[in-house]
Amino acid sequence: MKVISVSVQRCVGCRLCEQWCSYSHNGAVSPTDARIRVLRDLDGERDIPMVCRQCAVPLCAGVCPAGALTRDEKTGAVRVDYNTCAGCGLCVEACPHGAVAVDRNGYPLICDLCGGLPQCAVHCPEGAIRYLRRELVDRDIKISAVRRMGGDR
Amino acid sequence: MQAGGFTRKMIRVNLTEGKIMIEDTPSEAVKDFWGGRGLGAYYLYREVPVDTDPLGPENKLVFTIGPLAGTMAPGSNKVNVTFKSPLTGTYSYSLCGGHWGPELKFAGYDGLIVEGKSDQPVYLLIDDNQVEVRPAGHLWGLLIPDTDALLREELGDPFVKVAYIGPAGEKLNRMACITSDRYREFGRGGAGAVMGSKNLKAVVVRGTGEVKGARPQELATLAEEMARELRRHSTAKARRKYGTAEMVQGINYLGFWSTRNFSSGHFEDGEKVSGPAMKNDLVKGDASCYACPVACGKRTAMHIGKYGRVALEGPEFESIGLLGANCGVSQWEYIMKATEVCDAYGMDTMSCGATVSMVMEAFERGRVASGQLDGLEPRFGDGEALVELLIRMGERRGIGDLLAEGVKAAAESLGVPDLAIHVKGLPFATYDPRGCKGMALTYGTSPKGAHHMVSPTMGPEIAGDRFAVEGKGTLVRTVQQYMAVVDSLGFCSSMRFVLSLEKQLQVFRAATGLDCTEEEAMRVGERILNLERMYNVRLGLDRRHDILPRRFLEEPMPEGLSKGQLVEMDALLDDYYAVMGWDQKGIPTGEKIRELELETLIE
Secondary structure (H helix, E strand, O other): OEEEEEOOOOOOOOOHHHHHHHHHHHOOEOHHHOOOEEEEEOOOOEEEEEOOOOOOOOHHHHHOOOOOEEEOOOOOOEEEOOOOOOOOOHHHHHOOOOOOEEOOOOOEEOOOHHHHOOHHHHHOOOOOEEEEEHHHHHHHHHHHHHHHHOOOO | OOEOOOOOEEEEEEOOOOEEEEEEOOHHHHHHHOOHHHHHHHHHHHHOOOOOOOOOOOOOEEEEEOOOOOOOOOOOOOEEEEEEOOOOOOEEEEEEOOOHHHHHHHOOOOEEEEEOOOOOOEEEEEEOOEEEEEEOOOOOOOOHHHHHHHHHHHHOOOOOEEEEOOHHHHOOOOOEOEEEOOOEEEOOOOHHHHHHHOOEEEEEEEOOOOEEOOOHHHHHHHHHHHHHHHHHOHHHHHHHHHHHHHHHHHHHHHOOEOEOOOOEOOOOOHHHHOHHHHHHHOEEEEEOOOOOOOOOEEEEEEEEOOOEEEEEEOOOHHHHHHHHHHHOOOOHHHHHHHHHHHHHHOEOHHHHHHHHHHHHHHHHOOOOOHHHHOOOOOOOOOHHHHHHHHHHHHHOOOHHHHHOOOHHHHHHHOOOHHHOOEEOOEEOOOEOHHHOOHHHHHHHHOOOOOOOOOOOOHHHHHHOOOOOOOOHHHHHHHHHHHHHHHHHHOOOHHHHHOOOHHHHHHHHHHHHOOOOOHHHHHHHHHHHHHHHHHHHHHOOOOHHHHOOOHHHHHOOOOOHHHOOOOOOHHHHHHHHHHHHOEOOOOOEOHHHHHHOOOHHHHO
16 A cells, blocks of 8 residues: 655645645645645744554544544545544544644545545655655655764754 | 635724724726735825825835735745835835745735734734734744744644744834744835834734635646746756855856945855855755745754854845855854844844944944944954844844944944945845946835845846946846736746746736736836836935945946946936936836826826
């Protein structure tokens, strides 16, 4: 299965991913409607793209009292069944990545991997958002971890 | 929410009465002036009359966004503020990148007009269609980083976008800027002092709405295409790699990089503060404004013995020039600290740097004594004195109180008016016009004083004959019109490297659904220039106020590849006025006004 992989080191905070996400889902640009959000950490001097990582055991689905969150058979993405979702918001709180957004009606917005061609990854000019096989996600993170161990460059 | 880029809604806040109104953006204004800088000109001309005290309640801050902000268009994040300047007493506007402008669009507005004066410190919260004035006593006096942190914590929302002033704005330092989200500024002309005079500390925006172009699919295709081109373009790539500091080497090599209070055009230590040097010494990462694939913002950090860790975004080209070369300072630790001080107090690095360089020259020449300067002995190259003077300016303490009045007033008071390098009170940017003659006209005829981005002619002049006088009137007019278009669409000026006028208009048409030819667009640009000019004409300004300081007319460039050059101001102005359809005094003729259909607005 392929998932979205995020690099805080590469992200520059342009938010093109938010644009393409909201546009491809709704035909209009709105950061609030995007399933990916970039948080600019002004003190930490970095930008953090926040998006579903498609956990192996999705905690959001685990806490859902309505059983509204299941896996899409084709992409493996967590899928929200809006017919059964109660809009209780437990999934928003449960997500360890802070990646579940809420729409204007109170229902969760979770990355659906655009059916297998995630627009955020396609349009990220930095390579900060990539669509990778699960087993490759750690590779990019390893180098930054090593650099952190070595202290300030 | 709306098709066509414009929301057609403006917020008007009267702080005297605490009244908030939502009004329609006038159709004729949108048609004739578009948004951003053009729309600002429309409002200021109509609403801020001749006798207005820039720091009085009658002055207004007219914030306007372009029709492309919030659409898929890349780099369309600029927001404009138009106001009567407390530094120059003239028309002024300033543009700010970042994320604040687009957020205002997502909240549903083309702009915000702030008028009147609150009797207590307040901040404005724009939360989609809820707009309220809130007390800001607890924020007053705080530096920019502290204001930022406290507001976000108070609102419990790290995603809000905030524009605010620091202590410099509160204390009516005439070079105070309005800062947004820590590192982007409405920098020049003293908009921050106007905000301070209204007791307005901050404008917080949360916009959760959507922006839909008239033809979204076409817009998306164009956006993809343009993003691809930007990634490939050599200047855009250099900007990405080194930030705007990429320009240091070229301009310094050609000998028109302002050095030691604009006395020379070559800084012998230029290599120490070049783009590559900065990348090697300081840069930790890149930071982008909204929807920009270039990301010219540079995150930098440095450990400095006596100051501790300094971390910021920048310094960018003009700051390196005016806090660095023009003060003779080449050590990063002082340029970084000086930039941090300006950022924290909320002051324009450019005007403040040029004010310090004036003091340095006055002191070196023995025309101002240490006793007049709180016992300081500021010489060129003295980074410590630079930092100290800036802090005093931010706090209006000691000599800083006088310097906070701006370079013109301060130099007059110190008895060295000839050492103040400005037009209309606004200090020069870092391009010495002796080495690039079009920039003499740019500085001279800009409505806001010696600002470079009104018509940055450096590119075409370097490629052509930069010392020539002939043809510069036409060049400057064309670039001025073009920049008025860029600024009114809301594109960042960096986009213009890649996006031809025709490209920009393709985006404009797809976003708004309006038709517009290149010729019509240039006419909108010309209309804006003439209305801005007429604002100043109405104040009594004319040719006399378009003249550069004597240094550029009488002191030949002493060294380097622009050696021996002087500015032939009269010839340049004659040419330019003729090309503009203005009379010999620099006043637009009645015929020109009618041709541009400005007569009803101007009557």
